[in-house]
Amino acid sequence: MRxxxxxxxxxxxxxxxLLPGLLMFLVYVVVPIFQSVxxxxxxxxxxxxxxxxxxxxYVELMxxxxxxxxxxxxxxxxxxxxxxxxxxxxxxxxxxxNVRGIRIYKSLFFFPFVISQxxxxxxxxxxxxxxxxxxxxxxxxxxxxxxxxxxDEDWVTYGIIIAGLWPQTAYCMILYxxxxxxxxxxxxxxxxxxxxxxxxxxxYIILPQLRPATFIAMxxxxxxxxxxxxxxSIMTNGGPWGxxxxxxxxxxxxxxSEYGFRMGYGAAIAVILFAIMMIYIxxxxxxxxxxxxGH
Amino acid sequence: MxxxxxxxxxxxxxxxxxxxxxxxxxxxxxTDTSDPAPKAAFEALIAGFEAENPDVSVxxxxxxxxxxxxxIRNFLTADAPDLANWYAGNRMLPYVNAGLFxxxxxxxxxxxxxDSLASAAAxxxxxxxxxxxxxxxxxWGVYYRPDIFxxxxxxxxxxxxxxxxxxxxxxxxxxxxxxxxTKYLWTTGGVFDYLNLRTNGYxxxxxxxxxxxxxxxxxxxxxxxxxxxxxxxxxFLEDHAAYSWQEALAPMIxxxxxxxxxxxxxxxxxxxxxxxxxxxxxxxxxxxxxSIPMAEEAPTDTMHIPANAKNKVDAKRFLAYLARADVQxxxxxxxxxxxxxSGSSVxxxxxxxxxxxxxxxxxxxxxxxxxxxxxxxxASAGMEGxxxxxxxxxxxxxxxxxxxxxxxxVYK
Amino acid sequence: MFPRPIEKASPPAKALYxxxxxxxxxxxxxxxxxxxLTSLRSQADILNGNYWGWPTSFxxxxxxxxxxxxxxxxxYILNSFRVTIPTVIGAVGLSCMTGFAxxxxxxxxxxxxxxLFVAGNFVPFQILxxxxxxxxxxxxxxxxxxxxxxxxxxxxxxxxxxxxRNFIKALPFELIEAARVEGVxxxxxxxxxxxxxxxxxxxxxxxxxxxxxxNDYFWAMVLTQGADTQPITAGLNSLNGQWVSSWHLVSAGxxxxxxxxxxxxFLMQRHFIAGLTLGxxx
Numbered sequence: 003m004r005x006x007x008x009x010x011x012x013x014x015x016x017x018x019x020l021l022p023g024l025l026m027f028l029v030y031v032v033v034p035i036f037q038s039v040x041x042x043x044x045x046x047x048x049x050x051x052x053x054x055x056x057x058x059x060y061v062e063l064m065x066x067x068x069x070x071x072x073x074x075x076x077x078x079x080x081x082x083x084x085x086x087x088x089x090x091x092x093x094x095x096x097x098x099x100n101v102r103g104i105r106i107y108k109s110l111f112f113f114p115f116v117i118s119q120x121x122x123x124x125x126x127x128x129x130x131x132x133x134x135x136x137x138x139x140x141x142x143x144x145x146x147x148x149x150x151x152x153x154d155e156d157w158v159t160y161g162i163i164i165a166g167l168w169p170q171t172a173y174c175m176i177l178y179x180x181x182x183x184x185x186x187x188x189x190x191x192x193x194x195x196x197x198x199x200x201x202x203x204x205x206y207i208i209l210p211q212l213r214p215a216t217f218i219a220m221x222x223x224x225x226x227x228x229x230x231x232x233x234x235s236i237m238t239n240g241g242p243w244g245x246x247x248x249x250x251x252x253x254x255x256x257x258x259s260e261y262g263f264r265m266g267y268g269a270a271i272a273v274i275l276f277a278i279m280m281i282y283i284x285x286x287x288x289x290x291x292x293x294x295x296g297h
Numbered sequence: 298m299x300x301x302x303x304x305x306x307x308x309x310x311x312x313x314x315x316x317x318x319x320x321x322x323x324x325x326x327x328t329d330t331s332d333p334a335p336k337a338a339f340e341a342l343i344a345g346f347e348a349e350n351p352d353v354s355v356x357x358x359x360x361x362x363x364x365x366x367x368x369i370r371n372f373l374t375a376d377a378p379d380l381a382n383w384y385a386g387n388r389m390l391p392y393v394n395a396g397l398f399x400x401x402x403x404x405x406x407x408x409x410x411x412d413s414l415a416s417a418a419a420x421x422x423x424x425x426x427x428x429x430x431x432x433x434x435x436x437w438g439v440y441y442r443p444d445i446f447x448x449x450x451x452x453x454x455x456x457x458x459x460x461x462x463x464x465x466x467x468x469x470x471x472x473x474x475x476x477x478x479t480k481y482l483w484t485t486g487g488v489f490d491y492l493n494l495r496t497n498g499y500x501x502x503x504x505x506x507x508x509x510x511x512x513x514x515x516x517x518x519x520x521x522x523x524x525x526x527x528x529x530x531x532x533f534l535e536d537h538a539a540y541s542w543q544e545a546l547a548p549m550i551x552x553x554x555x556x557x558x559x560x561x562x563x564x565x566x567x568x569x570x571x572x573x574x575x576x577x578x579x580x581x582x583x584x585x586x587x588s589i590p591m592a593e594e595a596p597t598d599t600m601h602i603p604a605n606a607k608n609k610v611d612a613k614r615f616l617a618y619l620a621r622a623d624v625q626x627x628x629x630x631x632x633x634x635x636x637x638x639s640g641s642s643v644x645x646x647x648x649x650x651x652x653x654x655x656x657x658x659x660x661x662x663x664x665x666x667x668x669x670x671x672x673x674x675x676a677s678a679g680m681e682g683x684x685x686x687x688x689x690x691x692x693x694x695x696x697x698x699x700x701x702x703x704x705x706x707v708y709k
Numbered sequence: 710m711f712p713r714p715i716e717k718a719s720p721p722a723k724a725l726y727x728x729x730x731x732x733x734x735x736x737x738x739x740x741x742x743x744x745x746l747t748s749l750r751s752q753a754d755i756l757n758g759n760y761w762g763w764p765t766s767f768x769x770x771x772x773x774x775x776x777x778x779x780x781x782x783x784x785y786i787l788n789s790f791r792v793t794i795p796t797v798i799g800a801v802g803l804s805c806m807t808g809f810a811x812x813x814x815x816x817x818x819x820x821x822x823x824x825l826f827v828a829g830n831f832v833p834f835q836i837l838x839x840x841x842x843x844x845x846x847x848x849x850x851x852x853x854x855x856x857x858x859x860x861x862x863x864x865x866x867x868x869x870x871x872x873x874r875n876f877i878k879a880l881p882f883e884l885i886e887a888a889r890v891e892g893v894x895x896x897x898x899x900x901x902x903x904x905x906x907x908x909x910x911x912x913x914x915x916x917x918x919x920x921x922x923x924n925d926y927f928w929a930m931v932l933t934q935g936a937d938t939q940p941i942t943a944g945l946n947s948l949n950g951q952w953v954s955s956w957h958l959v960s961a962g963x964x965x966x967x968x969x970x971x972x973x974x975f976l977m978q979r980h981f982i983a984g985l986t987l988g989x990x991x
Contacts, residue, residue, distance in 0.1 A: 008894070012814070015895035019810035020822070023803035023866045030863030031829040034840035041839065048370060048839065049395030062706075067699070093737075095712055101727065109975040110734055113741055116920050116970035118945060121963040124956060125740045125747075128760040131544070132536040136761055152480075153539035153688075168740060176974075180913045184879075214875050221871070225831055232926070239481050242538035243685035253835050260366050261668065261677035263391045265839065272836035279831040287824045327934075332950040333779070358935045361947030367930050375846045376934070543953055547758030562952045570756035 035276070042269035048257065052266075059270035069271070072247045075159050076228060076278070079248060082163045083170060083227035087219050090174020091212075095204075097175070098182050108179065115172035123236035126165035127152060152238050155245035162246055166233050170226050174219045181215030182208075217290075224282055228275065249275040324611045325378040327358045329365030334565075338631035345627070346618050353611050373397040377605035379612040385420035385431060385597040386669035387506075387676075392601075393423050399602040399609060400426040401616060408617045416656075417597050417637045420665050429601035430616045432625055435561040435634045436652030437487055437594040437666075443578040445472060445555045453578075457523075457585045464532050467555050475527075476534045476554035478545030485683035486667030486676070488524070488558050490594055495585040496520045499592040499662030506670035508708030512700040521697075523585060525690050538688060546570065558582065560596070564648050565633065579651050592661030596669060597637065678703040748772055748961035755956050772961040776948060781936045782962060785944030790969070791854045792861070792929075792940050793922045797915050799862035800869050804914075805907060807866065808873025809899055813885060823874060830867035837864075838931055845932055857932045857940075861922050869914055876910040877903065912977045920970040941966045 007014065042059055044052040063069050097108055114122065130137045130151040138148040151161035185208060193207045209216070231250045234240060240247040240255060247255075249271055255261075257268025330339050336359065343355050358378065360368055369381060373392060383389060392398050405411055405427045411418060417431040446453065446463075449470050454460040464474040479485050493502050497516045504510045505517065527533070534545060534554060543566065548554035550570045557563060567577055584591060600619055602612045618624055622640030629636040630644045635653055643653045656663065668676040682696040718726075735742075743761070749772065750764045759765065776782050811823050841860055842851070850856035880903065888898045926942040933939045945966060948958040 011895045012889075013816070015899075016810040016814040016816055016819075018896075019806040019899070023807035023870065024822070026803065026859075026863035027826065027829060027866050029844070030841060030860055031832060031837065031867065032825070034837040034844070035829070035832060037840040038836040047391050047395060049374070049391055049397055051395075096729075096733065098712065099726070100714065101730070105975065107730055107734060109971055111737060112974050113738060113967070113971055116924070116974075117741065117744070117967045118924055118926075118942065118963045120926075120945065121744050121960060122740065124959075125743045127539075128743070129740070130539070131758075131760065132539055133548070134758045134760050150536035150539050153536040176913075176917075180909070183909070214879065217875070218872065221827075221830075228831075229833060241480060241482070241681075241684065242688065243681045250833050250835060253833070255677070257835065258367060258370075258838070259677075261673035263673055269836065272833055275833050276831070276836060279833070280828065283824075283828045283831055287827060291820065329951075331947055332952075335951070360934065361943060361949075362951045363946055363949070364930050364943055368934050371842060371851075371931065372934055375842070375851050541954075543756070544758070546756055550757050566752075566756055566953045570753050 038269045039273055041266055042273050044266045046265040047263040048265040049263075055266065059267050062267070063270055063274070068244050068247060068252060069249075071244060072249045072252045072271075075246060075248045076275075078159050079163060079166075079227040079230055080224065082160070083166065083223055083230075084220075086167050086170035086174050086223050086226075087216065089167065089171040090176075090219060091178050093171060093175040094178035094182055098179065112172050112176055114169040115176070117169075119169065119232035120236050122165060122169060123162075123233045126161075126168075126233075127237050130161055152246075153242055155242055158238055158242065158246040162230075162233050162237050165237065166226070166230055170223060173222060173226075177215045177219045177222075178212065181212045185211045217286075221286070224279075228279055249278075322352055322354060322608075322611070324353050324355045324380070324608055324615060325358065326355060326380040326615075327360060327365075327369075327372060327378040328382045329360045329362045330382065331359055331362050334632055338628045341631060342619070342624065342628050345624065346615055349618070350611075350614060353614070373603050373605065377603040377607075379602065379606040379608045380600055380615055381603055382598060382600050383429070384665075384669055385417065385429075385599050386665040387672045388669045389421075389428055389599070389601070390423060390672060393428055397604050398428045399604045399606065400428055401430065401602060401613065402427045404430065404613050404616045404620075408620055410620050413622065413638045413640055414620060415639065416663065420597055420669075421599065429599040430620050431597045431599045431637045432619050433629055433632055433634045434595045434597040434637060434656075436656050437491070437558070437560045437582075437596075438652070438655065439556050439580050439582055440559055440563055440567070441556040441578050441580065442549065442552065442572075442576055444576050445552060446578075453580045454583045456583050456587075460583045461526070461530065463555075464527070464530050468531050472552070473534050473548060473554040474532045475556045475558060476545045476548045477537045477558070478534075478540030478542040479537045479684045479687065480539060480541045480544075482677070482680040482684055483666075483668055484542050484545075484559075485687065486680050487560070487594065489520070489679070489683050490664060490667050491558060491582040492524050492585075493517075493520045494592040494594075494661070494664065495582065495589065496523055498589040499664065502592070502664060503662075503670065506667065506675075508672075508675065508704050512697050512704055517697065518693075521686065521693055524686070525693075528687060528690050533687060538684060560594075561634065561648060561652055574647065577648075579648055581655055590661035591659060593656055593659045593663055594666055595635075595656055595663045596666040672707060675700075675703060675707045678707075744960045745964060747957055748964055750957045752953075752955060752957060768957065772957050773965070776958055776962045776965065779958070780944055780947050780962075782941070782944055782965070784936050785939060785941040786966070786969075788854065788936075788938060789923055789940035789942075789966075792858050793919055795855075795858045796861040796865065796922045797918050799858070800865035800918055801911055801914055803862065803866050804869030804873045805904065805911070806899070807870045808875075808877050809903060811870065811874045812877035813882075813903075823870075826867045826870040826874075830871065834864070834927060838927075842931055851932065852934050852938055854933075854938055857928060857938070860928060860932065861925070865918055865921065869918065872914055873907070873910060876907065880906055916970070916974045916977050919973050923966075923970050 043054065043056060045055045046052040093111060097104065097111060129135050132138060132148065132150040132153065137151060141148055149157060151157050189207055190203070193203055198207065229250055230248055231254065234246055234248055234251045238246045240251055253268045253271040253275065256264045256271060262268065326343070328339055330336055339357070343357055347353065347355055369383065372378065374397065389398065410430070414431060417434065421427050421429055421431055449466050451463045451466050452459065454463050467474045477484050477488070490502065493505065496519050501510065501516060534548060537545065546566060549557055550567065550572060564577065581591065600616060602609055602616070606612055620638065622638040625636035625638040626641040629641065633646065633649065635643060635649060635656065643649055664670055667679065671679060679700060682700050686693060686696050746764065749767050749769045751766045751768045754765050811819055845851050845856045845860065850859070884902055885898055888902050924942060929940050929943045945959055945962045948955055948962050
């Protein structure tokens with residue numbers, strides 16, 4: 003037995019190492035995904051019996067105004083949320099020094115990410131409050147007209163995204179701080195000797211080495227943009243009249259909220275959300291695959 | 298150690314008897330009454346029950362109010378308690394339909410509840426059966442600043458003309474007539490309900506919420522036309538879609554708004570914020586059509602037995618206890634709300650007395666509130682439409698058609 | 710190191726930086742200061758719409774003690790620890806192994822499995838609610854700390870595997886080859902060669918996972934009920950009333966609740982900074 007192991011361990015070891023994690027993952031994540039896809043073909047209130055309806059839920063979605071609004075908002079979130087990545091990099095670069103107490107500064111800059119999103123949303127709602135909020139006072143100071151950010155169907159999504167960028171930038175910052183620690187100092191010195199500095203140094207030497215950090219930052223930012231539930235819920239509840247809805251929130255509304263008893267319909271929305279995410283995943287994985295191949 | 302077979306057999310018999318009766322005598326109650334007043338009320342209620350029924354010991358699981366709405370869906374199937382509180386009307390419907398609540402007609406019959414709880418009997422009935430016991434309700438109406446009215450020489454309006462005149466005077470004085478916060482939508486349901494009840498009456502309102510009438514019907518349009526009159530006259534707080542109902546209290550507290558169409562629970566925070574009883578008053582929502590009896594809104598809180606409960610016997614005893622006049626008097630005194638039992642007495646607070654007076658003399662019927670009279674999906678679509686209408690009244694046709702489309706799908 | 714170390718810059722630049730740091734911090738934390746300010750206010754202030762002005766009364770002690778009196782917040786915090794710590798250990802531990810397997814060994818399906826972990830991680834977890842709940846009930850661990858922790862461990866394994874696998878891939882493979890040539894068994898290679906090199910990644914990942922799980926609200930609601938098992942996120946919401954929200958209490962509670970992740974980050978920073986330089990080999 004032991005000889006068999008010795009002889010074959012390079013083949014068997016991966017199985018051994020993979021099995022526990024993979025098993026948990028399959029059971030708690032992969033299988034439920036398939037189960038939920040199957041739920042989307044039923045009409046079910048989550049409590050009683052399921053009723054098979056085929057693709058009726060999807061057909062209804064195609065005709066659903068709220069669905070298209072959510073889709074549009076998700077696109078806006080995906081695009082604008084990416085701003086957190088350069089912002090995070092900038093803050094990380096700013097903090098990547100060795101002055102006294104920098105550890106405390108780094109911890110405090112990280113704070114927005116650890117505080118509950120409910121409170122973040124609340125504070126930003128008050129910031130945008132039409133009568134008492136700071137936002138309109140600042141606008142007044144600059145001579146602009148007041149905007150009721152969260153009551154205006156055209157501006158509301160942007161207002162929420164700004165609130166979300168605050169913790170997300172903190173998140174990207176910590177990823178880049180980790181990445182910056184791993185950057186090769188020899189390469190930097192060599193480049194400095196060649197008189198490279200500032201932006202050129204950043205672009206040609208540093209950024210390529212930060213690629214793993216950037217990759218993860220993109221992954222988490224996209225996940226964050228598509229999962230943006232807490233902020234929408236606390237700041238506008240999807241309003242006004244559903245104009246700030248995103249798919250994750252719409253799904254929750256339909257399936258789990260106070261007035262939502264349509265599990266099948268909600269599952270269909272979740273499946274579509276997942277399909278959208280799959281497009282991103284596929285494009286990333288393809289890019290990763292090419293990078294792997296390249297090495 | 299047990300030498301004697303007989304002893305062994307006796308012990309075995311004793312053990313199996315004990316396990317068979319293991320659940321009688323233990324009662325598990327889940328509630329969402331996490332606020333200080335309801336929490337105190339329930340503490341007293343449970344203590345009182347235990348005192349009268351010393352053979353029963355109660356385990357009370359207190360949930361956070363919002364979280365309960367999700368938890369109830371899980372625990373009714375996964376880990377059902379013996380009693381759970383919830384709401385009447387269509388809020389009960391999903392659980393009744395899924396067979397998760399136990400019908401309690403026997404409790405009603407045995408304790409004469411059809412008489413003493415008559416005012417709430419209809420809202421507890423689905424398919425001819427009773428599904429729980431109501432223990433409290435509260436009134437809705439118009440809460441206002443009598444001092445602002447007085448300083449502007451405004452009389453308490455009793456009809457539409459009076460209301461419109463009051464609004465005009467207030468606007469001229471730079472005061473918002475009615476404050477409202479529609480971020481969480483349900484406040485629009487209150488306004489719609491009253492306008493509809495006053496314009497078209499209780500029967501029509503019930504038919505509409507039951508899905509028997511089209512949303513594009515002329516009578517609905519008549520209600521919306523009255524609403525539009527208020528909107529056009531600048532009645533409502535600006536940018537109300539950005540405020541929760543609580544945030545909309547601020548203008549009224551600061552004297553920048555004069556009225557709030559709200560439930561009685563608004564009184565406590567208004568008093569907390571510093572308004573004295575001279576600065577806070579109540580009046581019934583004004584009549585619009587003199588030929589239509591005045592109906593009121595009074596949402597009801599209830600207690601149910603889950604179908605998967607383990608100890609239904611003692612649970613039914615608890616329901617019987619809860620339905621008693623003296624128990625309801627006591628619990629409502631702490632809650633600051635109104636008892637259902639016609640034999641109970643109402644506490645001395647001026648607003649409770651006013652509400653009680655209004656509700657017990659109403660001949661127009663008592664509605665549960667839009668999100669309890671209409672099924673969940675219709676309610677949420679409706680209230681969203683109302684909010685949009687309040688800000689963009691020009692979109693009325695599109696909104697009504699969307700609601701009609703929802704109605705066709707929801708009520709099959 | 711990048712950017713140019715400030716010690717080597719000119720004195721005015723140094724001074725500017727030393728001033729810029731605290732200013733930037735204050736602007737950055739402005740919303741947080743607002744939360745802290747709110748936690749000092751009284752309910753009356755908030756009802757009056759005084760969100761940004763000077764508080765009319767300072768209720769710091771009252772609010773911070775109220776949260777411990779009105780709710781079992783101590784118990785909630787304990788529950789949070791009881792869920793978060795096993796999850797961090799479990800998820801990071803499992804993913805060290807899976808990341809190692811995927812990074813070091815070439816086998817058919819390696820990339821596919823990796824993609825599986827990445828893809829599963831993107832899942833909107835609403836889609837998992839009912840199946841996971843039913844599964845947890847059928848295992849008999851509904852409304853237990855372990856039920857919640859097990860789910861989190863399983864779900865976070867996706868993200869952690871991605872993180873670890875990429876990190877390990879960037880380590881110099883020669884170390885492993887050298888160990889193999891010397892006849893060291895695979896398991897020992899994992900334990901004695903690779904794992905020590907992974908310390909900075911483990912530290913960073915632990916902090917991230919700690920924060921995620923600590924702030925999770927959704928799964929706490931789905932899989933637990935009652936003060937015995939619910940973590941602090943659910944507890945915070947319980948500070949709000951049925952009709953009237955007590956934002957001053959929620960703010961106080963959320964500041965208390967945010968302390969553990971921040972302290973953890975502060976303590977783990979050393980590992981970030983002292984991480985092994987990866988060398989020029991790719």
